[in-house]
Amino acid sequence: MQKKLILDSDLLDITVSRLCQELIENHTDFKETVLIGMQPRGIYLAEHIHRNLTKILKRDIPLGYLDTTFHRDDFRRREIPAKASENRIPFIIEEKKVVLVDDVLFTGRTIRAAMEAMIAFGRPAKVELLVLIDRKYNRELPIAPDYVGKAVNTMSTQKVLVELQAQGHKHNKIWLINKD
Amino acid sequence: MSKLSQKHLLGIKDITREDIELIFETADNFKEVINRPIKKVPSLRDVTIANVFFENSTRTRLSFELAEKRLSADVVNFSASTSSVKKGETLLDTVNNILAMKVDMVVMRHASPGAPHYLSRHIKANIINAGDGTHEHPTQALLDAFSIREKLGSVAGKKIAIIGDILHSRVALSNIFALQKLGAKIMVCGPPTLLPKFIGQLGVQVELDVNKALQWCDVANVLRIQLERQQIKYFPSLREYSLYYGITKKMLDNLKKEIVVMHPGPINRGVELSSDAADSSHSIILDQVENGVAVRMAVLYLLASATA
Missing domain, CATH: 3.40.50.1370 (Aspartate/ornithine carbamoyltransferase)
Incomplete structure (x- = not known):
């Protein structure tokens, strides 16, 4: 199994800071904006961004977690059913600008499911997508991210592995792995 | 998995x-x-x-x-x-x-x-x-155990009394299996004619006095008398059954502790459970639903x- 490092700890911090600046550029004071991290792995990045934004703006921004399991289109096509996680959206998303946050964008199917799952909580004024890693040329649906940490050319046989300290790993490291 | x-x-x-x-x-x-x-x-x-x-x-x-x-x-x-x-x-x-x-x-x-x-x-x-x-x-037993878990935090170690027509009850049997698998202690209580002869072999306690059963338990799961399955008489009259085995609010209030009352429905009000007991704060019957x-x-x- 071959592993190639895409992002290390330092680079990740720089990338997250840049993503925060881009968000501030578009949302200024975040009065009408909410962050939603996607379960199970996108929530760590969402929390990281939320921490940075709170520090910079000196005010709290609503942060929620969204689970897409029951809205997936690959149900009954998988060997083992995906395990559901908690939905925690303790605010109204009606007429708000929503920034969906996930770690890796691959086929786009999770994002499609997320948009459907989100609609059950209300009708947002606008939805944007922020991803840490954009796996280019692998999309199966017409979905594009608005904010990208790093775009990577990958083959569908490869895998992106995200290891974050918040998930219990020793260092922040993001790898590209060749499955043999 | x-x-x-x-x-x-x-x-x-x-x-x-x-x-x-x-x-x-x-x-x-x-x-x-x-x-x-x-x-x-x-x-x-x-x-x-x-x-x-x-x-x-x-x-x-x-x-x-x-x-x-x-x-x-x-x-x-x-x-x-x-x-x-x-x-x-x-x-x-x-x-x-x-x-x-x-x-x-x-x-x-x-x-x-x-x-x-x-x-x-x-x-x-x-x-x-x-x-x-x-x-x-099975799904009734799962929702009963789920409701106990929700109300009391967990099922393991809890004492659960199943009271009533055990002989004709599918709910009783599934409840015993489910709750035992989750680590609860089970007691069955009812008139001797409505208790299966070898029920003790499932590892449950058997009690004939409903007051003792209530005193012992954390949760009382009360079952309906299934008249439709009884071709012969198992007890003299409904009135007598109610007198000896019916649970009233007064009985619950006289216990020196809080217990949870459950019933899988449909309730025969005034037979196994009086109206004031079924509608009391002890009851989680609608949560079960x-x-x-x-x-x-x-x-x-x-x-x-x-x-x-």
């Missing part, structure tokens, strides 16, 4: 503790879903489910139907009283005819113990037992994914 060990849900006896815990974790998520303004998820949109009821039911059938619809499944209902069963069709023929119309899952209630087990050996669809005679009623939908959604969801 997030997968059930079984393809069907025929009885609690066949499933493991891990299965039960997986069902509960999944049901937690569905409970959140059914309390949203939009109570529906699209998970089972390509699944067709037949509810085949050879015996009467209100709660269970409605609960299953709601659970199926909230998962976006296509639902067909069938009840024996309005069907060709009256004309002499066999069980296997009836179900095979339904399956010929491309049905993926069958939820069945039948008066004969073992009917769903028999069916599971002859057809390919997933089968969920919604009560087979006096044998098992709400949880029933979430638990059945979890069972349907997990079984449907196993067919892939």
